[in-house]
Every structure is written in structure tokens, then in C-alpha cells.
Amino acid sequence: MPLPFLTADRAFEAPGETSHDVALPFDDHDQWRRPYRPGPWRVGAAALLLLLASFILLAAVIIIFTGAVPEACLCLGLAVVLIVCALRLLRVGAWVSRHGLRRVRFLVTTTVPWDRATAVRTVQQPVRWLGLPRTVQGQALVLVQRDGEQLQLLTDHNADFLFRVEAFDRAADTVEAWGDEYRPVPSL
Template identity: 60%
Template sequence: MPLPFLTADGVFDAHEDEALPHVDPERWRRPYRPGPWRVAGAALLLLLSAFMLLATVIIAFAGTWAGALVAAAASLAVIGSALRILRAGVWVSPGGLRHVGFFTTRSIAWSEVEAVRKVQQPVRWLGLPRTVQGQALTVAGRGGAELPVLLTDHSADFLSRAEAFDRAADLVEAWAEEYRAVPA
């Protein structure tokens, strides 16, 4: 039994001919699922925030409202960090490509993209300063613009999941081929 709600971008790909009121073709989609390392990190942060919220309640019942507000703000910051970690990655839409990091988001229109391709190069292991030899999905901008590496096979989404990296890279390349404008 197919489970269409488990598709990578959350859209019912098997039933594209059916018009659903909540399906917006112009929305941003992640062409892959978040990896286990990313989900585990976010889950640990959410667990930490639950303890912090419990501490906030205890501090509030003790009557220290200033301390309770500081603890609540800190726990909300941890929750926001967990959500941002889950949101990080590469997103695509018919309008372009979006690279979401923890602190920054960069959107690139398909008309600015020259090529998207997989290359062998040193990549960062789980985003840490240590580099290892691996595969990266890179994007070349028109006019030789240097753009950041989109995906690596040693990131939090694809560590020890080479097939998932290949599928995600192929999907992003397919989006680029379909939507980037060919110069006249």
C-alpha cells in the first residue's frame, strides 16, 4: 500500500492530476527528508527545552518572576534553534533555489543558475571544521559567480546515506534542468 504522505516533498506525487485545495505549485519544497543526525539533534534540543520549561515553572512558583522570564526566554531560544535546525537545507520551487542555513538564507532564481552538478571534493564532516573526501552538489552562477555548496554526502542529512544523497542531488539537478532559463 503506497503511503503518499511520506513522499520527500510532502505532495501527493502519485496523484498530480488531482487538484487539491492545499497544494500550491509555487511553494518552496525540500526535495529530500531531513536526515537522522539533523532530527536527532533537534530532538535533543527539544528535550532540553522541555526541562528548561519545567524549570521555568518551578522558578515562577518560587516567586522569582525575573528569573522565570529569563528561563522562559532561554527555553524559547532553544526551541527556535531546534526548529531552525530542522528547516536548514536546500529548498526548490519553480522560481528558484533556496539554501537555508542556521543563520542565513539565500535564494537564487533559476535564471541566475548556470549549472548544478555533483563533484568530488573535500567536504565538511557534519558541518564541523574537519574535512573528508566526499561528494558535493554545487551550483555555478551565471557570469562565474561563486555560490555555496548546496549538499554534501557527509552532512547531517546524508551521513552514511549515499543513496539518499544521490536521489536528492538528482532531484535538485532535475529541477534546475526543468526551470532554469536558457540564455538567448
Template identity: 60%
Template sequence: MPLPFLTADREDRVLAAQSVTLAEADRDLWRRPYRPGPWRVGSGALLLLLSSYVLFSALIITLAGGLPSGAICAGFGVLLVVLAVRLLRCGVWVSSRGLRQVGLLRTATLRWSEVAAVRTVQRPVRWLGLPRTVQGQALVATVPSDSERALLTSHNPDFLSRPRAFDRAADVIESWAAESRTGG
């Protein structure tokens, strides 16, 4: 019986080798050049688990005769599902058209012509998006209109305790930016 958690490191190496070929594939499609991290996936799974309990509660409430209460409960369950899916889609996406930073409530898209530079810097970063800051790395995009915008950090839910994954993702995004600026 194969144990998939034992082959994760091998899959990371295969994905690293494929990152060059992915960049040469259909460049018009929006793609995230890295996999979501365990903190993000775990949070999404917990939200989906909570939503299943809420939706089951809505079913029981509705069958017991409380239609308005069941509808409110079902609406809350659907909201939790939408929140979980949105949480899993958060991150930086790239295509030949530009760079898209998807957040929980907002999405910002920059055309490659608007991005002056993309580079990795050492600076205090937020730990898991919380107000607490720690020393880490950040991938920043320099935009002439509003100076620097942090795209990824080494301590966000995708890269906490995964420094090689952060380095690989930063390299891929920097290469997309370099190719797009040179017209490649």
C-alpha cells in the same frame, strides 16, 4: 502491531517513485526535495528535550517566587525551541521561482535565472558542518557572480551514511534546475 522502522526502506522507494509526481505538482510552493536526515532530526529532538527541561525549570522557579529568574529561564527555553525548529528547516528548498538555501542563521535565495548550472562534484567536504574535511560529493550551483556555491554535501547532517538519499536529492535538484532553465 506495525513496526515503522522496518518499513523505512519501502517508504524510501515510494518517495523516490513519487519524486517525479511531486515535481509536477504545484511548482510555486517551496519544498525540500528530500527528508531531513537522522543527524538533523536527532539534534532537533535533543534540543526540544533540553528546552522542555528548561521550561519546566522556569515554571518551578516562577512558582517558588523568583519571577525575574523564571522569565529569563523561560526566555532561554523559548530560544531553544526556536533554534530546534530552525535546525529542522535547514537545507535546500526549490520552487519554480528559484533555489533557497536555508541555514541556521541565514537564508539565501537564488532565482533560476541567476544559476548557470547545478552539478555534483567530487571534492573535500565538511563533515557534519565541522571544520574537519573528508573526501565526498557536493552538489554545487554555479553562479556567475561568485563562482560555485555548495548546496548539499554527502557528509552533512541530512546525508551522512545515506549515499542513495544524497544521489536522489541531487538528481531531483538538478532536474528542477534543468527544467527551470528550459522554461518547463
């Protein structure tokens, strides 16, 4: 089964080219794409959830052999919930297409069309460390909308970019390039 989210960085680094040479490497710009790989913290957390789900599924099989079907169904339901959580955790991040920019969080997805965006830029500001309440000084990629509201897309201290400054810079540059390509030029 192809996993396109694992090949996102390779699309930007073709032999002899750097990520600055090819800003929008995909042929179909109508599909929603995450222009970076999920980080090791996010993948590790999802892997732990899937490992826990596999143990619960094994427990459900053992419980079925003992004849306690309602308890086995409860274990099966819990395992399915953990698998869905792991898959959703892997989808969290910033996604781009010709239609706009989409910020996917664990429970909420926000889509902003390019015509409602005025700027996509990297700013220095306090950011949350791994999504926890603790804040540290860092960089954030924000989308500024026409009504002045700012939507924080990525930070250099989230689960995708913690201790990976170069990956954050490359992802921020790529999202900014998508914004420059598809955001309408303001008329004077």
C-alpha cells in the same frame, strides 16, 4: 498537524514508480519545498534541543512556584531560544521552487533565481563533515551562477545525508531535475 517535510520522500516513491520516473511530483511548483527529508542527525539534534527546552520550561514552572519571577522569565526566555534554534535547525537545507533555489543555513538564507544559474551538478571535492571544520573527500551538489561563483547546496557528509548515500543521490538528482526544468536554456 500535518508535517509536510516528513512526507517528501513518499511523494517521490509512489507505488510502482521510482524516483527517476517522477522528478517533480508536486502540483504547486510555486511553493518552496525541500525535495528530501531531514536526516537523522539533524532530527536527533533538534530533538535533543527540544528535550533540553522542556526541562528548562519545567524548571521555570518550579521557579515560578517559589516566587522568583525574574529568574522564571529568564528560564522561559532560554527555553524559547532553544525551541527557535531547534525549529531553525530543521529548516536548514536546499529548497526549490519555480522561482529558484534557496540554500537555508542556520543563520543565513541565500536565494538564487533560476535565470542566474548556469548549472546544478554533483562534484567530487573536500566537504565538511557534519558542518565541523574537519574536511573529508566526498560529493557536493553545487549551483554554478552566471558570474562563476559556486554555491554548495548539499554534501554527502552533512547532517541530512551522513551514511545515507542513496538519499543524497536521490536528493541531488531531484534538485538537478528542478534546475533542468526551470533554468533557462542559454541562447547561442
